[in-house]
Amino acid sequence: MNPKQLVGEKATEYIKENMIVGLGTGSTAYFAIMKIGEMVKNGFRITGVPTSKATEDLALSLNIPLLNIADVKKIDVTIDGADEYDTHKNLIKGGGGALLREKIIASITEFYVIIADKDKGCDILGDFAVPVEVTPFAKEITINQLKALGCEPKFRQKDAELFITDNQNYIADCKFKEIKNPKELTAMINSIPGVVENGLFVGMADVIISDDGEGGIIEID
Numbered sequence: 001m002n003p004k005q006l007v008g009e010k011a012t013e014y015i016k017e018n019m020i021v022g023l024g025t026g027s028t029a030y031f032a033i034m035k036i037g038e039m040v041k042n043g044f045r046i047t048g049v050p051t052s053k054a055t056e057d058l059a060l061s062l063n064i065p066l067l068n069i070a071d072v073k074k075i076d077v078t079i080d081g082a083d084e085y086d087t088h089k090n091l092i093k094g095g096g097g098a099l100l101r102e103k104i105i106a107s108i109t110e111f112y113v114i115i116a117d118k119d120k121g122c123d124i125l126g127d128f129a130v131p132v133e134v135t136p137f138a139k140e141i142t143i144n145q146l147k148a149l150g151c152e153p154k155f156r157q158k159d160a161e162l163f164i165t166d167n168q169n170y171i172a173d174c175k176f177k178e179i180k181n182p183k184e185l186t187a188m189i190n191s192i193p194g195v196v197e198n199g200l201f202v203g204m205a206d207v208i209i210s211d212d213g214e215g216g217i218i219e220i221d
């Protein structure tokens, strides 16, 4: 079994009947959602809260009942992927561009499960550029302010156009060197007025489920 499927399916063991479940975005979360779809088909009752339009479409295609975000106060378990994680369970997320909805969902989640293959693990975050969602208005000012924090920011492109998020914003991928203090950096990035949110998830993950490279599973908690 490929590592993404292995960890994705393992994560569904945290789901109990009648829970409200946050459904992550990306190629690893895909396998968790497929498994949840199978569980629902076999009569297991849960309601889902998607973290992106793509995940909403996938969940609907699998007949997973979904809640309207306006009606959600608390989520029992969320299963989501990550682009990089450190030994303190701090994360960089947003490779798929869904970081804003993902962070909102994470912020009301009781138990946040991250699934990521072992190659994404590191001692210090920073190999992966931090995705930052920015408003279209004055994006040039915002990118200069991001640059002043010591990174090399680049607007994400898709099909030779600027990538547009589900919330109609842009993503600036900000390559820092080593991120020694992710908590401080997240506050600094979010203090820029044109920034909507950034992809550093600090102190949010309860467990990271990863593979050991030999077909086994490692849980960091």
Ligand SMILES: O=C(CO)[C@H](O)[C@H](O)COP(=O)(O)O
Residues within 6 Å of the ligand: 024, 025, 026, 027, 028, 029, 080, 081, 082, 083, 092, 093, 094, 095, 096, 097, 098, 099, 102
């Ligand atoms: O944060 C994300 C999307 O915004 C994803 O969870 C992250 O990019 C990991 O994706 P994948 O599982 O495809 O590697």
